[in-house]
Amino acid sequence: MKALIVSDSHGLTGELQELKQKYENTVDIMIHCGDSELSPQQTELHGYQVVNGNCDFGSSYPNEIIQDVQDIRFFVTHGHLYNVKATMQNLLYRAKEAGAHIACFGHSHIMGAEVVDGVLLINPGSILLPRLRREKTYAIVEVEGHDASVTFYDLSGRLAVQQTFQLG
Template sequence: MRIVVISDTHGKSERLMAYLEHYKDTIDEIWHLGDYHRDTEDFPDVPLFSVRGNGDLGVRLTDALILERCGHRVLLTHGHLYGVKNTLTRLYYKALEAEVDIVCFGHTHKPIHLESSGIHLFNPGSPTHPFPHTHASIGIIEFSDNEMVLKHVYL
């Protein structure tokens, strides 16, 4: 199973959509972690799971979503409610409380992958507005027989 993880598109998704179109036959799901989730909602034939970001005003989405994929519990959230621009501690404790082994979050516009005590904190970065001195990026999560790979793709 191959999942594309996206966050913080902020209404400028041309390069991202070209990437998705090129690889659409290898993508099983898209997870959008907030701030203009509608940038990917019209992508054809690929299930989309989205959460609300601080830039998604008036949007009827949840702030967090827990999914189970291939034996892994995953929390999707934008991250702004956990203060992720300052520290990942609150997000880590939320992962413990929710009994998940992966947390996908956005908000910082920086690609991040940290693992502590079996919990992966994964931020895809931003494909359109990367944090200064980082590159435009998305995340890929691949699940296969007893294996999980989390990686960044730089656009």
Template structure:
């Protein structure tokens, strides 16, 4: 299974369209909030999307849980789960629905880490990056699940950044 995760585009819908063209045949597309677009935007017929703190269309759900090829994914924007202070609340919410992967946004900082068996992934912000990787000009994540292994590759608008690849078992 291979999925794409992106977050915090803050009005840049063109990058979401470009990613669909670049990766047309993935098993899932996940958008972790702060699009500043309408929930009725046709992009969200492809991307599973959640409400961010800068989204004003309340038709976005606060969380999303999807199971693809036997792997359950939990997604939220992160502001409702205190991700700026740690991943405990996020991990508990993901475990409550049996998720192996938790995707979140909000901090604009790309990272992947494992907590209590849940791989927590923030794809960063493709439009307004923060943190050590901000020099890349924005990031998103490609997530592969093969058996028990979860591989996370971070990419910029220029493509995959191999040295940022992480694998979790």
């Protein structure tokens, strides 16, 4: 199973289209963790599973998505409703309640991944306004059995960070 995860694009269109064209035939799911600031009618988001962010005013996106891809359950949310800038506990509790193996979120614009209590938490960072890094990042997660690899790339496709984890 392979997934593209992006977040906090804040109005960008060309970059979302480029990522879609690059990955749509090589991944099983494309996820946008909110703050696209685009309407669902915009073609750049077609093919992405998109959630509502705190800057997506008046959008019809859901606040969260629970999606099974092969044997992996994703929980996707923006993060503002779970106070992710202060703690991961609320997000973790909701992901566990949903039976998720992977929780994808944004909001903080800080890329990172970690396994907490058997759930892989992934924030792809921001492709517009990253925090704590210069690179504008997105993530590719690949899962085979209990092994998960999370690779962060900058918008030019250069490797930023690669991490491996064991899913519980």
